[in-house]
Amino acid sequence: MLRRLLPACLLLALAACSSNQGATATAPVSKEELAPAPAASAPVVPAGTSTAVQKHLADYATVKLTADLSKFDARQKKMIALLVEAADSMNALYWKQAWGDRDALLQKIADPATREFAEINYGPWNRLDNDKPFVDGVGARPLGAQFYPADMTKAEFDASPLKDKTALYTLLRRDAQGQLVTVPYHEAYKAELEKTAGLLRQAAKLAKDAGFRKYLMLRADALLSDDYQASDFAWMDMKHNPIDLVIGPIETYEDQLYGYKASYESYVLIKDQAWSAKLARFAKYLPELQRELPVADKYKAEKPGADADLNAYFAVYYGGDANAGAKTIAINLPNDEQVQLKKGTRRLQLENVMQAKFEQIMLPIARELIADDQQHNLSFDAFFQNTMFHEVAHGLGIKETLDGKGTVRKALKDQASSFEEGKADILGLYMVTKLADKGELDKAKLMDNYVTFLAGILRSVRFGASDAHAKANMVRFNFFKQQGAFSRDENTGRYRVDFDKMTAAMNALSAKLLTIQGNGDYEAAKQLTDQMGAVDAELAGDLKRLDQAHIPVDIRFEQGLAVLGLKQP
Numbered sequence: 001m002l003r004r005l006l007p008a009c010l011l012l013a014l015a016a017c018s019s020n021q022g023a024t025a026t027a028p029v030s031k032e033e034l035a036p037a038p039a040a041s042a043p044v045v046p047a048g049t050s051t052a053v054q055k056h057l058a059d060y061a062t063v064k065l066t067a068d069l070s071k072f073d074a075r076q077k078k079m080i081a082l083l084v085e086a087a088d089s090m091n092a093l094y095w096k097q098a099w100g101d102r103d104a105l106l107q108k109i110a111d112p113a114t115r116e117f118a119e120i121n122y123g124p125w126n127r128l129d130n131d132k133p134f135v136d137g138v139g140a141r142p143l144g145a146q147f148y149p150a151d152m153t154k155a156e157f158d159a160s161p162l163k164d165k166t167a168l169y170t171l172l173r174r175d176a177q178g179q180l181v182t183v184p185y186h187e188a189y190k191a192e193l194e195k196t197a198g199l200l201r202q203a204a205k206l207a208k209d210a211g212f213r214k215y216l217m218l219r220a221d222a223l224l225s226d227d228y229q230a231s232d233f234a235w236m237d238m239k240h241n242p243i244d245l246v247i248g249p250i251e252t253y254e255d256q257l258y259g260y261k262a263s264y265e266s267y268v269l270i271k272d273q274a275w276s277a278k279l280a281r282f283a284k285y286l287p288e289l290q291r292e293l294p295v296a297d298k299y300k301a302e303k304p305g306a307d308a309d310l311n312a313y314f315a316v317y318y319g320g321d322a323n324a325g326a327k328t329i330a331i332n333l334p335n336d337e338q339v340q341l342k343k344g345t346r347r348l349q350l351e352n353v354m355q356a357k358f359e360q361i362m363l364p365i366a367r368e369l370i371a372d373d374q375q376h377n378l379s380f381d382a383f384f385q386n387t388m389f390h391e392v393a394h395g396l397g398i399k400e401t402l403d404g405k406g407t408v409r410k411a412l413k414d415q416a417s418s419f420e421e422g423k424a425d426i427l428g429l430y431m432v433t434k435l436a437d438k439g440e441l442d443k444a445k446l447m448d449n450y451v452t453f454l455a456g457i458l459r460s461v462r463f464g465a466s467d468a469h470a471k472a473n474m475v476r477f478n479f480f481k482q483q484g485a486f487s488r489d490e491n492t493g494r495y496r497v498d499f500d501k502m503t504a505a506m507n508a509l510s511a512k513l514l515t516i517q518g519n520g521d522y523e524a525a526k527q528l529t530d531q532m533g534a535v536d537a538e539l540a541g542d543l544k545r546l547d548q549a550h551i552p553v554d555i556r557f558e559q560g561l562a563v564l565g566l567k568q569p
C-alpha cells in the first residue's frame, strides 16, 4: 500500500486514522495523513526551470515544529536535544535509501530553489506529483529506490535463492561476479547507526521514566542488530512517559518495487497529557455508546473495543521518510504482527501538525466553500475532536458478520476499508453528539463539529474521488445532500449545515453502514459506492474555485534545536 498515492485512510478531514484494526492487517498501515493530491491539476511547466520549481515549492506551507518545553528541567531538555540529534541522523540514511549520494546531487543543481526542492523530496523526484523528475537528466524514479541494483529485473529477483532477499532490513547488491547478494542494514550503514545508537544511549542515561530508558537502550541495540522486536515490546509497555521517540527502519512505502524494504525515519514527540486524560474518561462511555447506536440490536451485539491505546502528541522533529513529501498526522505502530498480536498497537495523533494542516489547508478551503454565516463555526478544536473520535469510533459497531462466516473485512473485500473508514467518520460525529448530550462536551459548540465535519468532506474530495476512500466521503456527501443535511446557496455556491437534518442524516447513514457491515453484504456495499461515490458537475464546479485560491497541498517544517530553543547536546 503506497502511502503517498493510496493513503490507507483518506480521512474525512485531515483526519488520521488507522485501518489495521485487530491483527488482520497484512501490510503495515501505520501512518496516515492529509492525502496529497494525485496532482492532476498541477500546472504543466517544464521540469528543471526555476519558475517551475518555485510553483512546486508553493505547494508546501512552511510551519514551525515546536512544543511547550517549559515543564521540563535542564536534564530532560538535554535528553530531548539528544533525541533530536538522533532523529536527525535518520535523514542521511534515508537519503542513501531513496536516492544515493545526497551531496553529489545537490552540488550539481545550480538553482537554489531546485536545490531546496530536492531537499524537501530527498531526491530529484516530486513526491506530490507522481514522482515526476524536476532535475534534468535524472530519468524516472527507480521503483525499488536504492534497495535493489538498478539493473535487477523482477525475474532475476524471483529466481534468486537468497533466503533473506525479502527481509525488511536487507539491501540487494551485486558481488564481484555480478551475482545478487544481500547486505543487512546494520552492515551497510554501520558507521551512521553506531553514532545514532550512541546518542540514544546517552539520552537513556538522562531519562527519568524507567520504561523509556529501557526502550532507548533496546532501540540502540536494535539499530545495530536489525532485530527490533524487543524494543517494539518495550515501546508498547510505555504508558506514562511524557517524551517519546519513534526511530528506525519502519515503513515500506519507499520500496515501490516490492514493498519489502523498510526506510529510516524518526519522530520526537511530547505527550499532550490533558488530552490523554480526557480520552481515558471518554473511553468509559464506549459500552453505553455502543448500546445507543441508531441501529437494530443485532448489529450492535459485540462488545466495543475499549483497549485502544490512543494519545495526542506535539511533534517536535520529523526525520527521514517521515519528513519526505506529504507529512503524516498520525502514527499507528508497531508494524511487527507478533507484537501486535500480543500487545496491540499504539496510536499517536500529532496534534500540532494536524493544527498546521487545518490552518494552512483546510481553513482556506472552507473559506471558499462554507456559507459566510457559518464561517465562525470552523474551529480546530472541533476538527481535533472529530478526528480523535473517528479513531475511537473504529471500536464501535461490529467486526464479525451476523451469519458467522467471518470478519466484516473479509466479507466486504475491496469495499471493506472504505466502509470501515466511512463508519468511523460518521460514528465519530455520533460520539461527539452523544457526549455533548451527556454533558461531557460543550453542547453549545456542537454546531462547530458539524460545520467542520462538512468542511472536512469537501476538503477530502478537493482533487476528485478517484480512490475508495474519497468515494466513501462522496457517499457521505451525497447522502447528506439527499437528506437535506446541508444546502447550497445558489448565488454564492457555498454550503450551509442544517443542524437537525444533519443529525437525522448522521443517524440514518450510521444505520445503513452498520447494517451492510453486519450483513457482510458485498453487493450492497458496492452498489452504494457505485451509485453515490461520484463527484457531480455542480460540486466539481465549486471545487474548481479552489484552483484559483492557491491553497497549499501539504506542509514542510522548520525544525531542530534552534527552533526549539535547545542547545547542542
Ligand SMILES: [Zn+2]
Pocket (backbone or CB within 6 Å): 009, 016, 017, 018, 019, 390, 391, 394, 420, 421, 424
Ligand atoms: Zn480510520
